[in-house]
Amino acid sequence: MSAPAEEKTASGSRGSEPPVPDGAITVTVKIRRFNPEFDDEPRWDTFEVPALPSDRVLNLLHYLKWYVDGTLTFRRSCAHGICGSDAMRINGVNRLACKVLLKDLLAGGGKATTITIEPIKGLPVHKDLLVDMEPFFEAYRAVKPYLISYGNEPTRERIQSAADRERFDDTTKCILCAACTTSCPVYWTEGSYFGPAAIVNAHRFIFDSRDEAAEERLDILNDVDGVWRCRTTFNCTDACPRGIQVTKAIQEVKRALLFKRT
Amino acid sequence: MSDALILDKPRSPRRPAARRSNFELYSWLFMRISGLALVVLVLGHLFIMNILDGGVHRINFGFVAGRWASPFWQVWDLAMLWLAQIHGGNGLRTVINDYARKDSTRFWLKMLLYVSMVLIISLGTLVIFTFDPNITG
Ligand code: SF4
Numbered sequence A: 001m002s003a004p005a006e007e008k009t010a011s012g013s014r015g016s017e018p019p020v021p022d023g024a025i026t027v028t029v030k031i032r033r034f035n036p037e038f039d040d041e042p043r044w045d046t047f048e049v050p051a052l053p054s055d056r057v058l059n060l061l062h063y064l065k066w067y068v069d070g071t072l073t074f075r076r077s078c079a080h081g082i083c084g085s086d087a088m089r090i091n092g093v094n095r096l097a098c099k100v101l102l103k104d105l106l107a108g109g110g111k112a113t114t115i116t117i118e119p120i121k122g123l124p125v126h127k128d129l130l131v132d133m134e135p136f137f138e139a140y141r142a143v144k145p146y147l148i149s150y151g152n153e154p155t156r157e158r159i160q161s162a163a164d165r166e167r168f169d170d171t172t173k174c175i176l177c178a179a180c181t182t183s184c185p186v187y188w189t190e191g192s193y194f195g196p197a198a199i200v201n202a203h204r205f206i207f208d209s210r211d212e213a214a215e216e217r218l219d220i221l222n223d224v225d226g227v228w229r230c231r232t233t234f235n236c237t238d239a240c241p242r243g244i245q246v247t248k249a250i251q252e253v254k255r256a257l258l259f260k261r262t
Numbered sequence B: 001m002s003d004a005l006i007l008d009k010p011r012s013p014r015r016p017a018a019r020r021s022n023f024e025l026y027s028w029l030f031m032r033i034s035g036l037a038l039v040v041l042v043l044g045h046l047f048i049m050n051i052l053d054g055g056v057h058r059i060n061f062g063f064v065a066g067r068w069a070s071p072f073w074q075v076w077d078l079a080m081l082w083l084a085q086i087h088g089g090n091g092l093r094t095v096i097n098d099y100a101r102k103d104s105t106r107f108w109l110k111m112l113l114y115v116s117m118v119l120i121i122s123l124g125t126l127v128i129f130t131f132d133p134n135i136t137g
C-alpha cells in the first residue's frame, strides 16, 4: 500500500534522493516543454535545482531527469563537447549544455538566478528539447560532404601541402550540432535555406586541394537556397561551440563564386 | 559520371537539382554596387534639396524646371529612380522569399511588387524625359 506515496516522490529515473553536494546553491530552471501526446502548445515548466557553480547546464538537466521528472527529454551523449547532440537555446542563445558552466550564468549581486532552456529553433520539436534533425542533415547531405575525385585511383597517398591543408582547417572542426543553423534568422523563416552548417561542410571540401568536385558544390550553393541568402548576421559564428568562423567560411564561398577561384 | 557517386538517401526529402544560374549571384552583387551608388546619389540629392542655399524653401516649379533643363540632373535623377526602385524591389523580393509560407502567396506578393516597380519606374522616367517647363497653370 505504499505504492502511491512512492510514485509521488520517486518520479525521476534514478529515484527521489538526489545527492546534494556541500556548497550547492539553488537556481531556477525554466524549461520549454512539449509532450505531443498531451500538449497542443509548448509550455514552460519551472524547477528549483541545487547546483554547484562548477556544474554544467547538462548536470542540471541530469538532476531533473534522474531525480525530479523522468519524462524530461533531451539528447546528450559524450557530455564533453564532442558528439554535438545537446545543442539547445540557453538563456536565448544556442549553446551545448555540456559546455556551459553554471558560474557563467549566475546573476551577480546575490540575486536569484533563472536559467531558461528551450529547444533549438527552426526544426520541428518531437518532445521537450528533442528536435527532428532530419531537415538539418538533409541540407548537409545535399552539399556532398565527402571526398570526390575522378579518374584512376592513385597508387600512393594523396599528398597535400601544409599550406593547402590550412585553407580549410577551420571547417574540419564541425561536429554537426546544428547550433549555427538554428541560430540563423534566415533559416528560421525559410527552412529550405541550406544553412550555415551545410555551407561550412561544403567549404571543407571546396577548398580541399585533393577534392575535384568544388564546381558541383559551388553550383549547388549558387542557387536560391544557397550562400546568397546569407545576411551576414554573425549569429552562427557566435553560436558555434567549436569556435569555427562560420560567417567567414560562408564569405569565402561567396568569394569563390564571385571570382571563380577555389 | 557524377551520378554514380551520389549516395542513396532513403527517407529523405529531396531538393531540386541546382539550376546552374548566376541570377542570385548577380542580384547579390547588384545590391552592393547599387547600394554604394545610392549613398552618393541620395545624400547628394538631400544636400542640394534641403541644405544648399535656402534649402526646401526655394524649391518650386521654376527650380525643378531649371534643374531638369540640364542633362546632368536628368541622368542623376533617372539613376536615382531606377537604382532605388530596383534595389528596394530586390530587397523586398528577398524578404518575400524569406517570409511567404505558401507558394501562391509568394507568387502574388511578388507579382504585386513587380507591377508596382514597373509602374513607378515608367511613370518617373516618362516625367523626367517629357517634362515641359513651359506648361502654364
Ligand atoms: S559549424 Fe559549429 S555550430 Fe555549426 S554545426 Fe558545426 S560545430 Fe555546430
Ligand code: FES
Residues within 6 Å of the ligand: A075, A076, A077, A078, A079, A080, A081, A082, A083, A084, A085, A086, A087, A096, A097, A098, A099
Ligand atoms: S553531449 Fe556531446 S556535445 Fe554535449
